[in-house]
Amino acid sequence: MAIDREQLLHVAHLARLELREDEVERLEGQLNDILDAVSKVSELDLSDVPPTSHPLEVVNVWEDDNPRPCLTAEEALANAPEREGDFFKVPPGGAT
Amino acid sequence: VIDTLRLTAEEAARLLRNKEISGGELWEAYRRAIDDRDGDLHCFLHVCDDPGGDGLPIAVKDVIGTKGIPTTAGSKILEGYVPVLRLHCHSPGKGRARLAHPRQDEHRRVRDGLLDRELRVRPVAQPMGSVARARRLGRRLGAAVSGGLAPWALGSDTGGSIKQPSALCGNVGLRPTYGTVSRYGIVALASSLDQVGPVARTVRDCAFLYSIIAGRDECDTTTVGLPQPVELPEGEDLRGIKIGVPKELNEAEGIEPGVGRPCAPRSRSSRRSVPRWGSARCRSQSSTECPATTWSCRPRRPPTWPVTTASRYGHRAEATERLEMYKQTREEGFGDEPKRRIMVGTYALSRATTTRTTARRRRCGR
Numbered sequence: 514m515a516i517d518r519e520q521l522l523h524v525a526h527l528a529r530l531e532l533r534e535d536e537v538e539r540l541e542g543q544l545n546d547i548l549d550a551v552s553k554v555s556e557l558d559l560s561d562v563p564p565t566s567h568p569l570e571v572v573n574v575w576e577d578d579n580p581r582p583c584l585t586a587e588e589a590l591a592n593a594p595e596r597e598g599d600f601f602k603v604p605p606g607g608a609t
Numbered sequence: 610v611i612d613t614l615r616l617t618a619e620e621a622a623r624l625l626r627n628k629e630i631s632g633g634e635l636w637e638a639y640r641r642a643i644d645d646r647d648g649d650l651h652c653f654l655h656v657c658d659d660p661g662g663d664g665l666p667i668a669v670k671d672v673i674g675t676k677g678i679p680t681t682a683g684s685k686i687l688e689g690y691v692p693v694l695r696l697h698c699h700s701p702g703k704g705r706a707r708l709a710h711p712r713q714d715e716h717r718r719v720r721d722g723l724l725d726r727e728l729r730v731r732p733v734a735q736p737m738g739s740v741a742r743a744r745r746l747g748r749r750l751g752a753a754v755s756g757g758l759a760p761w762a763l764g765s766d767t768g769g770s771i772k773q774p775s776a777l778c779g780n781v782g783l784r785p786t787y788g789t790v791s792r793y794g795i796v797a798l799a800s801s802l803d804q805v806g807p808v809a810r811t812v813r814d815c816a817f818l819y820s821i822i823a824g825r826d827e828c829d830t831t832t833v834g835l836p837q838p839v840e841l842p843e844g845e846d847l848r849g850i851k852i853g854v855p856k857e858l859n860e861a862e863g864i865e866p867g868v869g870r871p872c873a874p875r876s877r878s879s880r881r882s883v884p885r886w887g888s889a890r891c892r893s894q895s896s897t898e899c900p901a902t903t904w905s906c907r908p909r910r911p912p913t914w915p916v917t918t919a920s921r922y923g924h925r926a927e928a929t930e931r932l933e934m935y936k937q938t939r940e941e942g943f944g945d946e947p948k949r950r951i952m953v954g955t956y957a958l959s960r961a962t963t964t965r966t967t968a969r970r971r972r973c974g975r
Contacts, residue, residue, distance in 0.1 A: 516956060528955040530948060531936040540952055547953055567831065569788045574830040588693040592922035603920045604931045 516544050611638035614757035618665055618814040621760050625663055632663040639666050643758050652753040655679050667818075668759035670750050672796040673805060682796040686942030688924040692794060751778030754808050761809040761818055767798045771806045781815040782808045788833050790819075791826030816841045 516524070521541055525532050532540065586599045595602040611630065624630045636659045647653050654671050657678060674680040674692035681687040750764045751774035764771045766784035775782025783806045790805045797803055807818035820839035826832045919925045919938040926941050928934035943951070 520956075521952070524952055524956045524959060527959055528951045529932070529935040529939060530943075530951060531940050532948075536945075536948070540949065543949060544952060544956065547949075548956075567788065569786070569833050571788065571831065571833055576827050576830075584693060591693050592690055594919065594923070594925035601921050604928055604934050606931050 516541065516548065611635065612757075613638050613642045613760070616757075616760060617811050618760040618809060619811070619817060621665055625665070632661070633659065636666055639759060642756075646756055647758060650749075650752050650756050650758065652749045652756070652758055654681070665760055668750060668753045668762035670762070670764045672765055672798075673763055674794040674796065680796070684942065684944075684947070686919075686924050686939070686947075687796070687922070688942075690922050750808055751775055751780050751782070754778065754780050754810060761807060761814050763805060763818070763822070764808045765795055765798075765803055765805050767802045767804075771804075771808060775808055780808050780810060781812050782806065783815050783819055785819060785823060788831050789823045789835060791822075791824075791829040791832050793826055793828040813841050 518537065518541060521537060521544065522532070525537075590596050590599065590601065593601050611634065621630075621635060625632060625635065640656070640659075643653060643656060652668070655678065669675065671680060672682045676692055679689070679691050681690055750762045753759045754762050755778040764774075764782065766772060766782075769784075771782040771784050774780075785804050785806045787802070787804055792800065792803050792805060795803060795805060805822060807815050807822065809815040809818055816839055820841070823835055823839060824832070825834040919935060919942075924938060924942045926934060926937035928937050939948075
């Protein structure tokens with residue numbers, strides 16, 4: 514596992530991050546170091562280890578389907594940087 | 610005179626109950642301590658007004674969202690964010706809801722008013738971008754408790770932000786078992802690792818706070834009800850208690866002198882009041898030791914910083930076009946460390962190997 518410059522810029526775009534040139538260079542080294550560390554896990558022999566998805570005995574937790582109050586539109590919009598009526602307002606699209 | 614440096618939460622609750630002090634006086638004592646000392650300690654980002662009532666004040670880490678109180682994780686990206694949801698683990702109703710099965714009368718009364726009166730002070734952080742942001746937040750939380758600026762605190766622990774600052778600040782901190790405390794309303798770092806937990810000055814205070822925040826929350830489906838109520842320890846006799854120490858952790862590089870030795874397993878202790886020590890190695894022992902402990906938290910950040918930041922809350926950069934707005938907002942709002950984590954996380958999640966990696970991770974103790 515290694516990440517090159519092109520992949521790095523692609524990942525940055527997926528994450529909606531605009532990286533400066535010095536950040537690209539620094540991150541390339543750091544990310545590869547991190548991926549190296551992570552790859553140590555593949556050295557472990559885990560054939561007889563059962564997977565754990567949760568430390569407690571919890572399987573398919575469902576709540577009863579009872580209606581209850583939720584946020585009002587005003588509450589939901591309270592933190593909006595910009596709004597229009599009952600909607601969050603963002604700048605127009607373009608490629609995302 | 611209330612000596613906030615020595616007062617425990619339990620003692621403060623007793624004084625309140627016996628009407629030896631009023632809620633207002635207690636609040637005022639902590640406010641004064643903050644005014645006097647926080648200039649040096651730099652613990653708090655936000656100090657609330659006295660909400661009235663007879664509860665105990667509490668410091669809350671700035672990642673734990675509380676209705677009506679600014680919550681920013683010490684980061685510019687969440688500038689101005691004021692949660693509209695009430696958090697389960699310290700909502701006032703919670704103290705009452707659990708009154709059905711209190712263990713002792715004194716706690717019943719304390720619990721009743723306990724959380725109606727939160728000091729609602731929040732530890733400040735360095736701007737996001739410092740290497741150990743979350744941990745620094747935790748450290749400030751620890752400093753607030755040991756510095757007498759709050760009787761106790763709610764922190765969060767993803768990779769050590771309760772445990773380590775508590776150790777360094779001389780406090781008692783608990784990272785609860787995953788699933789015992791609701792994460793509803795906290796700013797997530799890694800959702801399958803984050804846990805909210807208590808920081809206090811004594812074991813009893815710590816257990817007391819834990820007994821209040823633990824339990825099932827219908828808004829967090831990973832939580833469970835505790836099989837039995839939390840018991841407050843009555844004495845200092847630890848006989849019969851077993852403490853397991855993972856060898857790898859105790860042999861890791863960078864352990865401070867004086868820490869490793871007392872933690873080293875002992876077969877038989879001469880002092881009767883100390884617990885029995887045991888040690889264990891990871892099952893799949895090899896030259897790789899315990900890598901899961903060092904990387905498990907890394908590739909997790911992106912789902913927790915969705916594009917809803919900037920569009921629905923938090924900081925937003927000026928831009929005429931949406932993609933540019935997102936990128937510019939993140940440029941202005943994130944420092945190096947969150948960017949790094951987001952990059953690692955996005956890379957991991959964008960790879961076809963994710964399924965395989967996840968399967969392996971689940972076999973490595975997450």
